[in-house]
Amino acid sequence: MRKMRKPLLVMVSLFLVLVTALAGCSKSGDGNTSNPGTTVKNEEKKENNENKEPPAENTDSKWVLGEKPLEFSAYAHYNNSDFPKYESTPIGKYLSEEKQVKINMIAAAGAHSQKLSAMMASDELPEMIWTDRNHPDMERLLKAGKLVAFDEYLDKYPNLKTWMGDDLNMLRAEDGKLYMFPNWYSANPFGNAGYVVNKKIYEELGKPKLETTDDLYDYLVKVKAKYGDSIIPFEPHRAQDMQGLGVLYTAFGEGALYTYLNSGLRAVPKDGKLTSVLTDPVFREAQKYIAKLYREKLISQDAFNQTEDQVLEKVMTGRVAVFAGSSPTTFAGEAQPELIKNDPNGGYFMIWPIHKPGLDKNKIYPGTYTSFGWNAAYITTAAKDPEAIFAFLDWYTSPEGMNVQFFGPEGKNWKGFDEEGKPNFPETYDPKEVAEIQTKNEPVMFVGNTSYIDPAKYKYMAKLPFEEQDWRTRYQQTITWPTQYNVTEFINLNPDPESEEGVIQTSVDEMFLEIYAKSVMAGSDEEVDQILDQGNKDLVGLGYEKLLEWRTAKWQDNLTKMNKK
Template identity: 45%
Template sequence: MTKKLKWVSFVIAALLVFLAACSNNGGGKEPSAAPPATGGPTSDAGDVENNLGVKPVTFSFYGHYDWMTTAPWGDNEATKWIQENLKVNVNPVQAGGAPEEKLNTMIVGNDLPDVIFTDRGAVVERLIKAGKLVALDEYYDKYPNFKKYVKESTFNLLRSEDGKIYQIPNWYTAGTFGNGGWMVNKDIYNELGGPKLETFDDLYDYLLQVRDKYPNVVPLEVGEKGAGLDIMYGGFKENATSHDIGLKGYPDGDKLVSIFEDQAYKELVLYINKLFRERLITQDALQQTQDAVKEKVNTGRVAVMIESNITTYGAEGHRALTNANPDSGYEIIWPIRKAGLDKDKIFVSGFESLGWNVNVITTEAKDPEAIFAYYDWITGPEGQKVLFFGPKGLFWDEENADGSPIPNEAYKTGDVNERTEKMRKFEDFNWAGNTTFIDTAKMSLEMALSENQRSWETIAQSTVTWATSKDVTEYVNTEPIPETEIGVILQNVNDIYTVAFAKMVHAKSDEEVLAVLEQAKKDSNKAGLDKLLQFRTEKWQENVQKINAGH
C-alpha cells in the first residue's frame, strides 16, 4: 500500500468515527418492520418459494474496486427482465478506478450509496462502528433462501463483534469451488510432441523448448503483477495453498509458523528465480497489467499459464483462438508438482464457504428490507437462473426435477463463444451468487450437451479446478484493522515481503536468493511478525470453534 493510500485509510477511519459521534442513534438503523408482501414477478416466473416479499424498489449500488465498472441497469436480457417483472431498479455508482478516494468523498459528503459491494474486513467493520450499516439478522430469519443455502457455520463467521450480521455473502458455497489452475496452448504443446507435464522438472524442460523454438511466445505466463507465482507454492507441498503466503505463516499443529521458515517456500522462490534468470517468465512479470496479459493469451503468445482465475483467462483466450481455428485453443491440465508428491494432495487455490466478497446495506437506504428481499430472491433458484443463464425463453424453457434449466435449441445450436459472453454479462449482476445451486445447475445443463458444445470454463471446473481447490474457511477474519498495533505490524511485514520477493525474483544466483530470504526473515521478526502470527493463530482457533459449533 502506498503512503497515499495509507493516509486515505486513516482519513476514512477518522471520518467514520466523527460520523458515529454525530449519529442520532449511534448504533446504526435497526431492521424496519416487515412491509406487507406485494407478490413478486408479474409474468411467467412461476410459483416459486423465493417470490415471497419481493417488492418494487430502486437503490444505488457502489462496487468498491478499482477494476469494477457496473454496466447500466436494463441493458441486457437479465436485468431488463428484473426491471420489467420485479420492478427493481439499480443506479450504479462507479469507483472510477480510485475506490478509496471515491469512498472518502462519499463519506465527507455524507452521501453513501444504499448498497456497498466490497471485501469483508476493514471497510465493513469501520462502517459498522460508525453506525452506518443496517443489521440484517431479522431479515435473514424472515426470508427463505439464504437460510436454506448458507451453512450455519458460515452465518457464525459472518457475525461482527457486536454479534449481529451486516453482510450478504457473494459466491458462498456448501461444496467445493475454485477457478485457479494451469493451462497449455494446444498448438504449441502438440507441435512439441505432447510431452509429459507433471513435475516442475518436466515443466522446466518444456519451457526451455518453447523459449528456443518460439521466440515471440511467453513460455510461462504468470498473470497480472505476477500473481501466478505465489500459486505455484501449492505444488511444492501437499495439502497447502498460496493462502499460507498471504497469512505469512503456515499451519503447524494448532499454530501458525513464519512462512520464511518453510522449506517449501524456499524451494518455491529458488525455482521462480531459476525460471526468471533463464527468461522463461516475462521479465516485467511483477509490473504487467491485466490488459497486457489478456492480449498475450488471446493472441496465442502464451505456452503455459498459471493463474488464480485461469477459468476466465482460459475461456476468453480459448474463444479468441478457436474463432480463427477450431482446433486451436487452450487446455486445462492437472497442477504441476514437485517430484515424489501425491498428485491428489496438490492444491492450486483455496476457497472459503463465505465466498468472495459481500454486500452491505447502509443507513441511507429508505427501504432496506425491500433491498434485502431482492437479494434473497437473487440467491434463490429463480434469481440464480435469471442472473446466470438468462431469463426463461432465452437459453432454456423448462427445468428438470432438480430445478436446473434444460438447454433449449438456442443454447444447443447457437455459437458457444457468443452465448458464453452474453451469460458473463448477466453474471456481473449476480451479487449474491449461490455457488451450491449454480454448480449443480451448470453441470446438469452442460452435461446435456455434446462435448463440443460445452463451455471451456465448465470443462475446466468439472475436471480439474474444483478438485484442486482446498477449503480454507477456517482462516477468514484473521486480518487486523489497519490502525491497530497488529494492523501496523501487518503493513510493515507486507512491505518487507513485497520488496524481498521482488529481489528474490530478480536475484542473480541461488545464493543471492537465500541471502534475501534470510534478511527478510530477520526484518520481519524485528517488525513483529511473531505478534501478527499469534493474533492470527488466536482468530484461526476461534473460527475453528465457530465452525465446529455450526455442524
C-alpha cells in the same frame, strides 16, 4: 483466492466461474417459474435438513422484486475493477426493463482506496459496497456505525439462511450481528485456479509431458527457444496479487495452499500455530524456482505492473504458452471461441496441477475455496431502503435469479424446474448464447449461490460429449473443482484496522509485497535466501510475530466453532 471475482467475477471466479447457486424452490417441471421467495433444499445438506420444512415466510410487508421501482448505488471496492454500466449487461437490461430495477454504478478508475476514503470522509457513501469479506475498510465502516445489519431480514427473505445454514454464523461480527452477504457461498468444492495451456503451441512442440516442475521448466525453455519474444512462456496474471506465482508455490508441497500467501493469513500452520511464510522451506524452494524462471525471461517481465486488460489481450490473442492464476478460466474461456474461429485445433486446455517430482499429485491444491466464497456485498446506512436491497440480493441467489444470470430470461434457454429444483432445458437452448450471457454478466454477479448453479448448469452439459461441453464447465468438472481445498477455517483473521494488530497488518502487507517482488527478481538462489532472511527480520521488527499470535488465537477459535479441534 478471489478472485473471481469469480467467481468468478469471482470469482471470481469471478469469472465466468461456473460457481454460483441459489436457494429458491420451484414447481416440478410444469413449465412455471417458481416463486422467487420459496426455497429448494441443497442436496449436499439433505443429511442435516431432510426432515425440515422450508422456513415459513413472513408475508407481512414483504418486498417483492418488480412490484415497485428499486434504485440504488453500488460500488466495487477492488483495484482495477469497476462495475460496468448495469444496463449494458444482459441481467441489468432484463431487470431494468422487466423488474423496475436501476443500479447506479460508481467508478473509481483505479483510485479505489482514495475514492472510498473520500466518500467516507464526506459521509456520501454508496448504498451497496462489494469487496473482500472483512475488508479493513468495511471494518472501519462497521465501527463507525455505517453498515446495516441483516438479521431482521433473514427469515423474511430466506435464501441465504436456508442454503448457508449454521455456517452463516461464522460471518457474524463481534456484536453477534450479520453485516455481509457472501458471494458464491457453497457446501461443495468449487474454484478455478490452475494451469491453462495453449493447444497450438503444445502440439507444435510435440505434446511433451507436463506433470512436474521439471517438465514445466523444460517446456518453457522450449517455448522461448522456438518462439522468442513473440510468445510469453509463462503468464502469471497479476504478480502483485500473487496470482499465478502463488499457484506455482503450491506445486512444491503436499497441502501447500495459495491462501497462506494472502493478506488475510500471511502464515503457514505448523503444530497448531501460524508461523512465518518467509521461513517456510516449501515457500523458499518455490521462490528459488520462480526466480530462476523470471531471470531466464520465462515469466512475463512486466508481471508486477501489468493491468487486467493487458493480461486479457495476451490471452485473447494466444500469445501465452502457459497461463496460471486464481481463475484463468475466465480469460481463457472468453478467448477459446475466438481462437478456434480461425483455427479449430487452436485454443486452450487445462492440465492437472503441476507438482514437484516425488510428491503425490493428488495432494497438490493450486486453489482454495470457503463455504462463503471470496467476497461479499455490504449495505450502508446511506441506503434509502436497505430491506429492498437485501431482498434484491437474496433474489439474485434464488433459482429464478441465478438462472436468469446464467441462462437469460425464462423461455428460450430454460423453462420451469424439475423435481430437484434444477432448470429444465428446452430444445431451444443455445450454448453459444448462454456462454455470451455468462461472460457479460460475470462482472455484476454481486452474490451467487454456488451449490445451486453448479449442478444446474452441469445438468445440460452432462449429456454432451466432453469436447462439446462448455469449455469452462468441462474443466471445472474434471480439473479445477477436484483440486481446490476448503480453507473456511482461515476466515475472519483480519484484526480491527485501528487496533495494534491492525496497524501491524497494514505495515506487514506493504513490506511483504516488497520482499516477495524482490525475491522473485533475485539473481541467484543465495540471493533469494538473503532477501527472505532479511525480510523476515524486518517483518518481525514491525510486529509480525504479534500479528501471528493474534491470528493463531482466532484460527483456533474458528476450529472450535467448526468442531475440528
